[in-house]
Amino acid sequence: MNWIYGKWWKWLSAIMLVYVVIGGFVVPLGPGITKISPSVFKPDTVYTFRITAYHAHFLSPEAGKVQLWFKNHYTYYKPLSVNVVSNSEIEATFALASTQQEKIVPSSFDVVINNNVDGTFALREALTLAKAKAIDSASVFTAETTEPVVENNKHRLFCFPYREILYETIRNTFFHVPMWFVMTMLVFTSFVASTLYLTKPFEKWDVLAHKAVVAALLFGTCGYLTGLVWAKYTWYIGVSWGDVIRKLLLEDIKMAAALVAIFFYVAYMIIREMIENDERRRNIAAVYNIFAFVVFILCVFVLPRLTDSMHPGNGGNPAFSKYDLDSTLRLFFYPAVIAWILFGFWILSILIRLSFIEQKQKV
Amino acid sequence: MRTLLTIFFSMLFAVVSFAQGETGSENIFKSNLKIYVVAAVLTIILACLFAFMFAIERRLKKLEEK
Incomplete structure (x- = not known):
């Protein structure tokens, strides 16, 4: 696990995030x-x-x-x-x-x-x-x-698409959506680490699995809260906060399922806290983690596709169709995803290093 | 730490009282083609990250004291 001490990818994350934040605000909205x-x-x-x-x-x-x-x-x-x-x-x-x-x-x-x-x-x-x-x-x-005969876009503008209801909030694509990508990547890392722990019970795999869930929960919380605010001012204009939460949980399956997935990982944290015996805790946590990952995939990727959701790309359609993202958005969206994922792993590496020091002090 | 928290919460009060003014928070977020929703989203992410940083620092402090 020497990657946690590496530097270049942390710099890459920082540079790309700066690019995304500046670009995401400077590029104007289209006509x-x-x-x-x-x-x-x-x-x-x-x-x-x-x-x-x-x-x-x-x-x-x-x-x-x-x-x-x-x-x-x-x-x-x-x-x-x-x-x-x-x-x-x-x-x-x-x-x-x-x-x-x-x-x-x-x-x-x-x-x-x-x-x-x-x-x-x-x-x-x-x-x-x-x-x-x-x-x-x-x-x-x-x-x-x-018959409309047009000659258009001879001088194509560099801008984000203007969408009714969304308007400027289309820029949230670079901040809200990558949160879930980061969470997915961290949870996947945790799943892999738990599998490795079950095949070869090295302590470092347990630490990696545990800390990846901590970082994933941070990004999950960010994704959930940002989604809440975004939804209030686009899908549910003029609806009170209480009703927004009620509607989201009852009417938008993606929100309800994501909350279930988050709770499964909160339960993982609680299980870890509850078991005193070190070896027992690590084994049970690893097994539970694999189970939680399956639930996460079902909740976030399978369930929302089965029925209609307010989220774009759900209800049977793949997410990144040409209607959801245009070429200008892609220019910032993909770097945003990479930058946030690297940032998530940066946080994970700090958590792991902290817990390594804590273990050394115990011994 | 306590002073910092006091400053933070008094800042929150300023935001809340601003939101309850003539315009109301609803109108601020709907004005200028909803650009302030993006600002709110960024603020939430930053707030979460800062809260996390403080949590990490608390653990570091414990290590330092040992």
């Missing part, structure tokens, strides 16, 4: 539509909609022509005119004839914007049509349908 007003409209009236976007580049010389559509179901409607007010604001006039109303099912419209810098971005269900009886038989304007 997105934050607001449209008015958001409800009636037929047979010409409306001027003011659309506010975030981090868009409408006035940039490379942006080219800014295109805008109102999309209902699979049909794209052309606005009467598009007027770029500023880099982040567009005014679009649009009217719908009362004779067209029947085709509008459901009554909500997405707003889709495209230009050469920002690419295509949209706000789902941005507009709602308040259906009304025709004002007179001859309507003023008929909204034209069109």
Whole structure:
């Protein structure tokens, strides 16, 4: 176990973590539509909609022509005119004839914007049509349908994807998610150490197994608490803390299962404390640890895949699909995972060295 | 140690009283496209790590006293 005295991987962890924290905060969020007003409209009236976007580049010389559509179901409607007010604001006039109303099912419209810098971005269900009886038989304007032809992302931006509900919290991918990766790696190390202890009862394997669980519990706690906060402000907006915890445990199987897994390792710690006899404690702990690892895998990797969960990539889908992570996120996510895992092992190495000194002093 | 804890808790009170002000903690975390949620997440991780560091230091101190 000479790796615990090594230095290079601790430096690697530190450098990569600095890279992740700086990059994770400096890289801007991609373009997105934050607001449209008015958001409800009636037929047979010409409306001027003011659309506010975030981090868009409408006035940039490379942006080219800014295109805008109102999309209902699979049909794209052309606005009467598009007027770029500023880099982040567009005014679009649009009217719908009362004779067209029947085709509008459901009554909500997405707003889709495209230009050469920002690419295509949209706000789902941005507009709602308040259906009304025709004002007179001859309507003023008929909204034209069109096929969206786009030239986009000629000048691709370096940014994180703008996702509704998530917004800036998408950066938590570099902090919340790796916590569970670290926990998994530490728990796996502990499992391997326990197996080694059962084949050859060296004391160092027992120490490694024990300390890896201590470190794993630290990261598990971090992962759980950060997940709690993230969930409160994304999935459960406006729900009180008590209800958030209740909902997470009852409705999100991943959260409930992860808590069960954590408790199994808390039980491991308690079992160690309870048995006085050294050899007995080590044997029982090793056997229990293998059992706990199986439960951990079942709870964290198998159970959540069986039913639906609020977590992305669950309910039958693999986690790292192209919809969950884009290439810019990957550029920071993978280093974040490696950096946090190395950091976890750094903590583990300190714990092991401490307990080695404690043992020496006992003798 | 006790002074440190007092300072820490008085800082917590400041945070809590700030959160109960005009804006309310709900609005702070929802403003600016929820960037403060990321700050909160980082704070939690740091707090856990610091708590852990103090626990390690307590064990080290015991070793030093022997």
